[in-house]
Amino acid sequence: MHNDDLVALSKIPLFAGLSLAQLEELTQAGFVHALPTGATLFEQGEMPGFLHVILRGAVAVVGTAPADQAADAPAHREAIITVFGANDALIAPAVLLTLPYMMSARVIEAARIAFLPAQAIRDLLANHAGFAQESALMLARHWRLLVRELKDLKLRSVSQRLAGYLLSLAPAAQTAPAQVALPFDRRVLASWLGTTPENLSRSIAQLGGLGVAIRGRKVHIADPDLLHRFSREDNLR
Amino acid sequence: MHNDDLVALSKIPLFAGLSLAQLEELTQAGFVHALPTGATLFEQGEMPGFLHVILRGAVAVVGTAPADQAADAPAHREAIITVFGANDALIAPAVLLTLPYMMSARVIEAARIAFLPAQAIRDLLANHAGFAQESALMLARHWRLLVRELKDLKLRSVSQRLAGYLLSLAPAAQTAPAQVALPFDRRVLASWLGTTPENLSRSIAQLGGLGVAIRGRKVHIADPDLLHRFSREDNLR
DNA sequence: CGAAATAATTGACCCAGATCAAACACGGTC
DNA sequence: GACCGTGTTTGATCTGGGTCAATTATTTCG
Incomplete structure (x- = not known):
């Protein structure tokens, strides 16, 4: 070794x-x-x-x-x-x-x-x-x-999980707009989030209405706080 | 103490x-x-x-x-x-x-x-x-x-989970008909299986077609093996 | 570079399971 | 035994997300 x-x-x-x-x-x-x-x-x-x-x-x-x-x-x-x-x-x-x-x-x-x-x-x-x-x-x-x-x-929708996941990629930027990169391809991401690639696409589109822009693997989050409220995430890790 | x-x-x-x-x-x-x-x-x-x-x-x-x-x-x-x-x-x-x-x-x-x-x-x-x-x-x-x-x-239906749960109550009786008792009320059971009481009822009814009779909390399993095949459970614990 | 392969999106439709609502079935209690 | 509250079932309807199929990017590689 x-x-x-x-x-x-x-x-x-x-x-x-x-x-x-x-x-x-x-x-x-x-x-x-x-x-x-x-x-x-x-x-x-x-x-x-x-x-x-x-x-x-x-x-x-x-x-x-x-x-x-x-x-x-x-x-x-x-x-x-x-x-x-x-x-x-x-x-x-x-x-x-x-x-x-x-x-x-x-x-x-x-x-x-x-x-x-x-x-x-x-x-x-x-x-x-x-x-x-x-x-x-x-x-x-x-x-x-x-x-x-x-x-x-059991308790959250696919879109909420996606929102939470995107936020988890951004390092603690609570208020300022953030720019992050997806580490995996859509198929992997979908399966992890417990859904299909098709549905993941739709969820991504849906988050567009909350100031999230995804092109390729680059993600731009205009308003992390808004996204956080949407994701209904408790802070418990 | x-x-x-x-x-x-x-x-x-x-x-x-x-x-x-x-x-x-x-x-x-x-x-x-x-x-x-x-x-x-x-x-x-x-x-x-x-x-x-x-x-x-x-x-x-x-x-x-x-x-x-x-x-x-x-x-x-x-x-x-x-x-x-x-x-x-x-x-x-x-x-x-x-x-x-x-x-x-x-x-x-x-x-x-x-x-x-x-x-x-x-x-x-x-x-x-x-x-x-x-x-x-x-x-x-x-x-x-x-x-x-x-x-x-992620991988099994409510009915399959229920079938697996019922089998888990029966002590290793693989072939012989078994008689078991549900330890909890329907509400608790439903939530644990990840569904609602209404849906649990329907799943119970559905299992009727596979030789499962449930009255109150008494469960009679006519053919454990059949139920086991339906449940598609891997044996991995 | 351009073709083939692969990945991602979009649309149409379907289905398991949720939700809402009403009817039952009971065990208690008086 | 009649009453009441809780627990269960049944029915009707809705919906999130899955499936299938076709289209449109992206890669990959000759």
Whole structure:
């Protein structure tokens, strides 16, 4: 494993408590891969072999509906459950519990990813108090992310979710007009927001009436405050 | 705190690693309340003061949409995000991270609940390796529960979710007809499944065609296997 | 550069599930 | 047993968002 990668890992809170020796032992049997958009890290149902840590890029975690084996096969559906970015560890729960993945993971933005052996991670959890503590805190944060998605899905419309998402891209600019860039293509964005590309288009058009102009991946938000009120977002993260 | 309660707590994996002395210290500043259906444990937005552990009964965790302050107030919506039962610890993430609750908690089945001071829990996380490890494992399990709900919501119909829920009530009876009882009233069930009571009724009627008879809270499943195929559930928990 | 492939938008239509409203079905209580 | 309130079902209608299909950008690449 390259030294830069080791340094990057050591800066992630989850591993910050490890001594250099421990970190080197952990990465001994691990490796780093650069993966292009579209690459699959693992499939739903597989047993986890590694904890994946994203050093750069982004990975979507997608759930796939059990295929219908009826004669009129209806194109197996799938949905992005959540997206992980740089410095995130990918699906620790399956790794820690030694249970099969409930979802598949696909690279959606060219990524550099560390593969750390699952057993070594489990050993760390059992033997390293600091690691266990950081694991708990990380999992707690991840839990809250999912809760937010669940609340969004049950309580807000597609347009509201889109509005909220656009605001989340803008760095805290509450009143001044903001200019942001969409990090993903429409298909990914749609699936993440829990809708279809067609509908996303319509929602984008709808937000035009609230001072949002989107051309390509460039987004101009004329009045963040107005948008925020429309999105009906609670501030709870 | 009553001694029976102490014993009950000590049997929960999360606290199993504590010595008797540590457990007593933890419960020193805590207490146990018996709460009727409808009681509220905490509200969305509040800062957590306690970790709640359910000794008996059940608690629903509900997200509420920010009220619309427009003139035509549209009855503030809310949705059950998940339900916790006996031996579950309620929303450790907010407690561990010292962040406001993202949801409210309401008793939906007469409950006996231990209130453990949040700060004591955080201290345990920092100082007790076994507790930190068990916390991580518990949070990992909870994460997978939410993932399942998210997948269900995005990929399956109300009837399919209902079918899956009914099967989850029946203890592993894969082939033989099964008789189960709904633990909650229709309103709660509907909200949990992500629908309305009216629609739940219709879904119930629909399942009649698959050998499911529901009268009151008694459910008779004539052919669990048929129901299972209809529900299109993957076995991933 | 221009053709082919891919991505995004637009339009027409459909459907699962929500909403509104009314009719029932009960368990309690007196 | 009659009364009342709550919980449940049924019916009619509406609608957000999905699906299908055709069109119009964008890329990608020879």
